Amino acid sequence: MMLAGVQIVEDQSVTYKADGERDTPGGERSSPSVPSTTTQSSKPPTPSQLQNRGLSRIPDKDPVDIQFSNITCTVSLGINKGSKQILHGVNGRLRPKQLIAIMGPSGAGKSTLLDVLSGYRISGVGGAIYINGRGRIMKRFKKISCYIQQDDRLQGLLTVSENMALAADLKLPTTLDKYEKGEVIEDILSNLGLYEHGNTRGAQLSGGQRKRLSIALELINNPLVMFLDEPTTGLDSSSCSQVVQLCQSLAHQGRTIVCTVHQPSASLFALFDHVYVLAAGNCLYQGTTRNLVSYLDEAGIPCPIYHNPADYVIEVASGEYGDDKIEILTTKIDNGKAHNWFDDPDSIPTMETLRKLYPLSGMKELDAGPGTEETSQANQRSVLIKRGFLKAKRDATLTHLRVMVNVVVGIMLGTLFINAGNEGSRVLDNYNLLFAILMHHMMSPMMLTILTFPSEMSILLKEHFNRWYSLGSYYISVTVVDLPISIFSCAIFSVIVYTMSSQPLDLARFAMFFTISIYTVLVAQSFGLMVGAVFNVVNGTFLGPTLSVPMMMFAGFGVTLRDLPPYLYWGSYVSYLRYGLEGYIAAIYGLDRPTLACEGDIYCHYKHPKVFLKDIAMNPDMFWWDVFALTVTLFSLRTAAFLLLKWKLRAVR
Numbered sequence: 001m002m003l004a005g006v007q008i009v010e011d012q013s014v015t016y017k018a019d020g021e022r023d024t025p026g027g028e029r030s031s032p033s034v035p036s037t038t039t040q041s042s043k044p045p046t047p048s049q050l051q052n053r054g055l056s057r058i059p060d061k062d063p064v065d066i067q068f069s070n071i072t073c074t075v076s077l078g079i080n081k082g083s084k085q086i087l088h089g090v091n092g093r094l095r096p097k098q099l100i101a102i103m104g105p106s107g108a109g110k111s112t113l114l115d116v117l118s119g120y121r122i123s124g125v126g127g128a129i130y131i132n133g134r135g136r137i138m139k140r141f142k143k144i145s146c147y148i149q150q151d152d153r154l155q156g157l158l159t160v161s162e163n164m165a166l167a168a169d170l171k172l173p174t175t176l177d178k179y180e181k182g183e184v185i186e187d188i189l190s191n192l193g194l195y196e197h198g199n200t201r202g203a204q205l206s207g208g209q210r211k212r213l214s215i216a217l218e219l220i221n222n223p224l225v226m227f228l229d230e231p232t233t234g235l236d237s238s239s240c241s242q243v244v245q246l247c248q249s250l251a252h253q254g255r256t257i258v259c260t261v262h263q264p265s266a267s268l269f270a271l272f273d274h275v276y277v278l279a280a281g282n283c284l285y286q287g288t289t290r291n292l293v294s295y296l297d298e299a300g301i302p303c304p305i306y307h308n309p310a311d312y313v314i315e316v317a318s319g320e321y322g323d324d325k326i327e328i329l330t331t332k333i334d335n336g337k338a339h340n341w342f343d344d345p346d347s348i349p350t351m352e353t354l355r356k357l358y359p360l361s362g363m364k365e366l367d368a369g370p371g372t373e374e375t376s377q378a379n380q381r382s383v384l385i386k387r388g389f390l391k392a393k394r395d396a397t398l399t400h401l402r403v404m405v406n407v408v409v410g411i412m413l414g415t416l417f418i419n420a421g422n423e424g425s426r427v428l429d430n431y432n433l434l435f436a437i438l439m440h441h442m443m444s445p446m447m448l449t450i451l452t453f454p455s456e457m458s459i460l461l462k463e464h465f466n467r468w469y470s471l472g473s474y475y476i477s478v479t480v481v482d483l484p485i486s487i488f489s490c491a492i493f494s495v496i497v498y499t500m501s502s503q504p505l506d507l508a509r510f511a512m513f514f515t516i517s518i519y520t521v522l523v524a525q526s527f528g529l530m531v532g533a534v535f536n537v538v539n540g541t542f543l544g545p546t547l548s549v550p551m552m553m554f555a556g557f558g559v560t561l562r563d564l565p566p567y568l569y570w571g572s573y574v575s576y577l578r579y580g581l582e583g584y585i586a587a588i589y590g591l592d593r594p595t596l597a598c599e600g601d602i603y604c605h606y607k608h609p610k611v612f613l614k615d616i617a618m619n620p621d622m623f624w625w626d627v628f629a630l631t632v633t634l635f636s637l638r639t640a641a642f643l644l645l646k647w648k649l650r651a652v653r
C-alpha cells in the first residue's frame with residue numbers, strides 16, 4: 001500500500017520511494033538522496049514482538065468503541081466580548097484496539113476535541129458521546145479512561161520508583177500486597193524502558209522519559225481508553241517514535257488510544273492506525289492512515305509524490321491551497337459522519353449492535369463501589385501524607401529555605417532590637433519589633449504559598465481528574481504535612497527573637513507569644529492558599545500583598561484603634577493582624593507586668609506598662625478573645641480556600 005512517497009509494507013514498516021507511481025507493487029526504488037528509513041528503531045513491533053514487549057496485564061474488560069456526534073464547543077471571550085465556537089458540530093468514531101491521531105494545524109481545535117472526548121472540558125460543550133453504544137456516563141467512563149495532558153505534571157522531587165509506588169498505592173485496590181503492586185510496577189517500568197531509571201528524580205528525567213513516566217503512572221490501573229495531548233511535542237525523533245510505538249503496542253493489546261499530534265514525520269505518521277483531521281473546528285478526514293492518500297486523490301486534491309501525506313493534509317487544512325479545498329473535504333467526509341475510509345466500513349457495528357454486544361449487566365462491576373476513586377478516603381489520606389512528607393524532606397524552597405529564612409530573619413530582628421523587651425526607655429522600639437514579627441509571620445508563609453501552590457495546582461488537576469484521590473483527602477494531607485514544618489520554623493524564630501530581644505523570661509508569656517505567632521502563620525498561609533488556588537503566580541504576587549495592606553491599616557499600629565473613624569471601625573474586626581498585635585501586647589505587657597527598668601537617669605515615659613497600654617488603646621485582657629477570633633478566621637479562611645479550590649477544579653474545565 002502506498003501513501004504519497006511513503007510505502008507501508010506488509011509488516012507496516014515505512015520506506016520512502018525515490019520516484020515513480022503510486023500503488024505499483026514491485027515498482028519501488030530507493031533513491032540515493034532519500035535513503036530508505038526502514039530501520040529497526042522506526043519499525044513498529046510485529047505481533048510476536050508485541051507479545052514480548054507489551055504489558056503482561058492485557059485489559060480484561062470489553063474493548064471500548066467511542067462515537068461522538070455533533071460536538072460543539074463554545075468559549076466565552078469575556079464580558080461584553082461575545083463568544084467563540086471552537087468545534088462546529090464534528091462527528092467521529094474511535095474504534096477499539098487502534099492508535100488514533102487527531103491532527104490539524106495549530107488552533108484547529110485538537111486539544112479542545114480531546115478535552116471534550118476525555119470529559120475534561122465540560123463548559124460550553126454540546127453534542128453526544130457514546131461509549132459502546134450507550135450515552136457516556138462520566139463516572140463510569142472515568143473508571144476506564146485516563147487523560148495525559150501535554151505538560152508532564154509529575155512530582156519532580158520523587159524518583160521514578162517512588163512516583164510509581166505512590167501512584168500504585170492510590171490507584172490499585174488495597175487488597176493487593178506490596179509484592180503484587182511491585183510486580184505491576186516492574187512490568188510497566190520494564191516495558192516503558194524506565195526500569196533502569198528507577199532512582200532518578202522526576203525533575204532530572206529527559207523529556208521522553210518524563211512523557212513515558214506520565215504514561216506509566218496512568219497505566220497502573222490498566223485503563224482501556226487513553227487520551228494523550230501532544231505526546232510527541234518537544235521530543236527528538238527517536239523519543240517520538242519510542243513514545244508512539246509504545247502507544248501503538250498498548251492500543252493493539254486492546255485499548256483505545258487517542259493522541260493529538262502536530263506534524264508527524266512520515267514514519268511516525270505510519271505508526272498510527274487511524275487519523276482524524278481537523279481544520280478550524282471541522283473534520284476533514286477520518287479513516288485509516290493508509291486510506292488518506294486515496295481519499296485526497298478522490299477529492300481532487302491529490303497529495304504530490306514525495307510529499308509526506310501528514311504534512312500535505314495539514315497544509316490543506318491550514319488553507320494553503322484555498323478555503324474551498326477545506327470545504328470540499330469537510331463535505332466529503334460529512335464533518336466526520338462518513339466511515340467509508342475505515343478498513344471494512346461495512347463491518348463497523350451500529351450502536352444497537354454494540355449495546356447487544358456489551359449488555360448493561362456487564363456494567364455492574366464497573367458501577368460497584370461507593371466513590372469515584374479506586375481506594376478509600378483513609379488510604380488516600382495516608383498515602384498523600386506519606387508523599388507530602390517525602391517531598392517536604394527534599395523541598396529546598398518550602399522546607400529548607402523556609403527554616404533558613406526564619407533563622408536569619410530571627411537573628412536580624414533580634415540583633416536590631418537587642419534587649420528592647422525589658423528596657424523601659426525602649427518600649428516603643430519593642431512595639432515596633434512586635435509589629436515587625438507580625439509582618440514576618442504574615443508575609444513569608446503567604447508569599448511562599450502564593451508562589452508555589454499554582455504549580456501544585458496543575459498536578460492536583462491532573463491527578464484528581466484521573467481519580468487518584470478526592471479533593472478532601474488532598475486538602476487534609478496538605479494541611480497535616482505543613483503543620484509540623486510551620487510549627488518548627490515558627491518555634492525556631494520565636495526562641496531566637498524572644499531571647500535576643502530580652503522579652504520577659506516567663507513560660508506563660510512565651511506560650512502566649514508563640515500561640516499568636518503560629519496562629520498568624522496559619523492564617524496567613526490559608527490566605528495565601530485562597531489566593532494561590534484562584535490566581536496564577538503573577539496575579540497572586542500582586543494581589544496577596546495588596547489585599548494585606550488594609551489588614552495592616554486596621555491592626556491598630558499606625559492609627560490606634562481608638563482613633564479609627566467610627567465608619568471604618570468594622571475593618572479592625574476583620575483584620576487578623578489586629579488580633580495578632582493585641583495578642584502580642586497581652587503576652588508581653590499584660591498579666592500585670594511590673595514596672596520596667598530604665599537605663600540611666602533619663603525620663604522613661606512608658607516604664608509603667610499600663611501607661612503604654614492606655615496610649616496605644618489596647619486591652620491586655622483580651623488575649624483569649626484574640627485567640628478565639630484568630631481560630632474563627634483560620635477556620636473560615638481554610639474553608640473558603642477549600643471551596644475556592646473545589647470551584648477552581650470545575651471552573652478550569
Ligand SMILES: Nc1ncnc2c1ncn2[C@@H]1O[C@H](COP(=O)(O)OP(=O)(O)OP(=O)(O)O)[C@@H](O)[C@H]1O
Nearest residue numbers: 075076084086104105106107108109110111112113
Ligand atoms: N478558553 C479559551 N478562550 C478563548 N479561545 C480559546 C480557548 N480555548 C481555546 N481557544 C481557541 O480555540 C482554538 C483551538 O484551540 P486548541 O488548543 O484546541 O487548538 P489546537 O489545535 O490544539 O492547537 P495547538 O496545536 O496549537 O495546541 C484556538 O484558536 C484557541 O485560541
